[in-house]
Amino acid sequence: MHRVVLCLLILNAHTWAEEALLARKIEALLPTKAAAANDAEFLRRVWLDFDGGIPTPNETRAFLADPSADKRTKLIDKLIAAPRFAVRMAEAFNVMLMERRGENEVWKSWLVECFKTNKQWDTMVREMLAPDFLDEKQRGAGYFITRRLEKVGQQDTDYPGLTRDVGRMFMGIDLQCCQCHRHLSVNDYKQIDFSGLYAVYQNLKLQLADDKHKTPWLSEGLIAAKYEFVSVLTDKKAQTAPRIPFGEEVMIPAATGDDGWLVKPDRKTKEVGQPKFSPLREVAQRIPAPENALFAKNIANRVWFILIGKGIVEPLDLHHSENPPAHPELLELLGRELTAHQFDLRWLIREIAHTQAYQQSGAHQRHLTAEQQLRAFLIATGERAHLEKNTKPDMTVDAFKYSLTDFEKAFTAALANPAKEPELAANPSLRSALFFRNSDHVQWALKLRAGNLIDHLAKQTDPAEELYLTTLTRLPTAEEKAELQSWLKAHATNKTQAMADYAWALLSSTEFFVNH
Amino acid sequence: MNPLCTPRDHTFSRRAFLGGGLGLLTSPLFAEAMKQRDKQVLFVWLDGGMSQLETWDPKPNTEFGGPFRSIPTSVPGVHFCELMPKLAKQMHKLCVVRSMCTKDNAHSSGVDRIQRGDPKNRGVPYPHFGAGVAKLLGPGSSGLPPYVWIKPGSGGFRAEDAGFLGPKYGSLAFGDGKPPDNLLRHPDISAEQDAARNELRQMLDQRFAKQREKRVVEANASVFDMADKLMARADIFDTSKLPERDRERYGRHDFGQHMLVARQMLEAGVRFVKVTSYGWDTHGDNFNAHAGMVPKFDQAFSAMLEDLEASGLLKTTLVICLSEFGRTPRINGHVGRDHWPEAWSIAMAGHGVKHGMVVGETNDRGTEVKAQPHDIGAAFHTWYRALGIDPMKTEFDNAGQPLPIAHDDMLPIKEALA
Known part of the structure; x- marks a missing residue:
């Protein structure tokens, strides 16, 4: 039996690109049970994953009609090479890393640039963890830390929150409970693991943008001694130098007083000073390193999650020995190979996309993110180009009352999860239902306007085919065609409105909300 | 007009009670409603x-x-x-x-x-x-x-x-x-149109549920149903008429x-x-x-x-x-x-x-x-x-x-x- 499966795997494997070696190794570990996704399902999925939107009816028709055996490989490669890929990945990583803390253009363009140039993940993380605020190309990366150190009302600067997030995002470990004592349910996590990082981040100070710095930036204090901490459970005192979780302590140089400063602080000139010893840079070198196995495993698991909809380890930020991966060999393989490939994310994404696990039917059905929904909605309604051009909205003219930014804001408000929580699943909510049902944005996009979906459908002899291809990336069944016909007949007094209502029902349906 | 009564017809109306005077308090009808x-x-x-x-x-x-x-x-x-x-x-x-x-x-x-x-x-x-x-x-x-x-x-x-x-x-x-935002029906949409297209959406979802994971459709259906119920009772947020x-x-x-x-x-x-x-x-x-x-x-x-x-x-x-x-x-x-x-x-x-x-x-x-x-x-x-x-x-x-x-x-x- 196993041999038969293996033979099939090998046969299948040959039809795909020869160089997709990791993909073949993954498949050897993961025999898939479900049937492969059909062409239409596959098409919609890869578009949503790598473009962030859905294909047009013509793109769909061409793909469905293409008889070549390697059309899926070609499509994956085409989408990954397209400019949209960088934007879509930037969106996904923005949501993952910032957890809906608000938008920032400098940060967003840094992310887009990273994916455009396929910057290695370890380099990206070094730039985020020890940002060079004077380098125009890098300073956007600093937002990861600076945003988290902004004061909220009367609350203290959230150094513990930043410490926690560095562990969560870059090593897949949530050390929150270790701020005050050893972790009560995770034996691997100790108070020293939190404290070693906390020693670094509590030493930062958020500085406002000034003549030299175009963005808020960070200054470091002088660290001359180890950081002391006490367990609230045992009252036991301990100390640590800056240290990454489970790693070695960084040696604190013996310099004292003025010797410790590269640039001395000076109140008169408002110079905040710069110490010779920078724990921030030390840690930023040690976390994204091949020796730190959790660094590679964490990102492999997160990329797997973005594409497959489920982590190999879940929760994504709870890697530890008593929470083993669903498939230990798979995570091991991904981490190892990614390290060997210098943390090349585009390579990893492409390999995963080439596996049967990615291409099976219905297995990872999930709701679209707010960004995917917006793009899919605007492509389907044919209003995207119009909104993109309209940078200066004019409330007095109906056709020009919205810009793309207005739509981005409205869709995010209605569909995104609450801030500061991992967005693991975009759950439908009362808010999203009311938005689709009653909002002016949705209503506006479905008004008859030259060049949009409703206008386009009015000119079709077979509107059902065009409507289903546009919204759901598939052809309608005979039953569905008949239903549309009888709907239009029943509402013959106002055909435009009847068509808009049918489009509304499809765009508000679950089938539109999920990937396929 | 729907010949069948809806669940709401059975719920006890406070206004009916208040308007009914004190005699109603002790009536068996009231006890039953309670x-x-x-x-x-x-x-x-x-x-x-x-x-x-x-x-x-x-x-x-x-x-x-x-x-x-x-x-x-x-x-x-x-x-x-x-x-x-x-x-x-x-x-x-x-x-x-x-x-x-x-x-x-x-x-x-x-x-x-x-x-x-x-x-x-x-x-x-x-x-x-x-x-x-x-x-x-x-x-x-x-x-x-x-x-x-x-x-x-x-x-x-x-x-x-x-x-x-x-x-x-x-x-x-x-x-x-x-x-919540968007609670009221859009002014361009009539009540009949709103209800009709919403029914259509439900029908499409029910068919989709047959071929897919029920859970996904149910999650969607439940929030749309709730939206429906809340829209019908938008008055509860309005204290200005009290x-x-x-x-x-x-x-x-x-x-x-x-x-x-x-x-x-x-x-x-x-x-x-x-x-x-x-x-x-x-x-x-x-x-x-x-x-x-x-x-x-x-x-x-x-x-x-x-x-x-x-x-x-x-x-x-x-x-x-x-x-x-x-x-x-x-x-x-x-x-x-x-x-x-x-x-x-x-x-x-x-x-x-x-x-x-x-x-x-x-x-x-x-x-x-x-x-x-x-x-x-x-x-x-x-x-x-x-x-x-x-x-x-x-x-x-x-x-x-x-x-x-x-x-x-x-x-x-x-x-x-x-």
């Missing part, structure tokens, strides 16, 4: 920690008693702090437990611990009481969201309140008591107006209504702060009790009022009181609990509970019992693992149960 009415909960949360000494459990003329006097209540022998004259007149409706003794004296963890009933650690987050009730009793015949939360500030849906029960049972918060006198009685402050919206929600049949008032964390200037806040609480909470009684809803509604802890008897250097989970009070009224009852007692200085202290787990047992749910026989289902609905080593506060 019995059919779903049980409901009003949960008043005074965030930060209300001082028991300036409210339910005064200790005048003692070391830590503070400057206020105590006043007699409608139940002989029971005294409240003088800052609550209106509630003092309603003590005969209340059940006050003065022997609360809980474990957490931090806000960050305490708020959650108390609202989740502080059960034994099972490695999964427990649901808030509201989510538990939403799960065990459902939305009821109103079809409205089962767990709503009226609070100052921002609104939104809080899935995490549901813990392991899953996001469906989270709380729907109405910030500043305002309706008599001027009502708005005055509840008080023209946030808490008062939010309680008024809460009353409308209860009347509309929402299963569980939580109302939060912030700012009770009086580490400094405790007495002036309480002198400012307690009378507002006294005004709105007593108006609510009066109205629930007049409409008959108090018979079917369990009313609960508490904080994450009480405040220290010792007065600190800033004339404030700090966090004190060791000995504090909660108040209840309505369905399932005794009326005019005081349970437990603190010592003369108010520092400790005399005799039997009660943890929050015992309060959860009491509340579930009061709602007719037996925690010994009912369990939550955590993805196949049965878990107790309240702390397994605790028992209800027997003296409090009717």
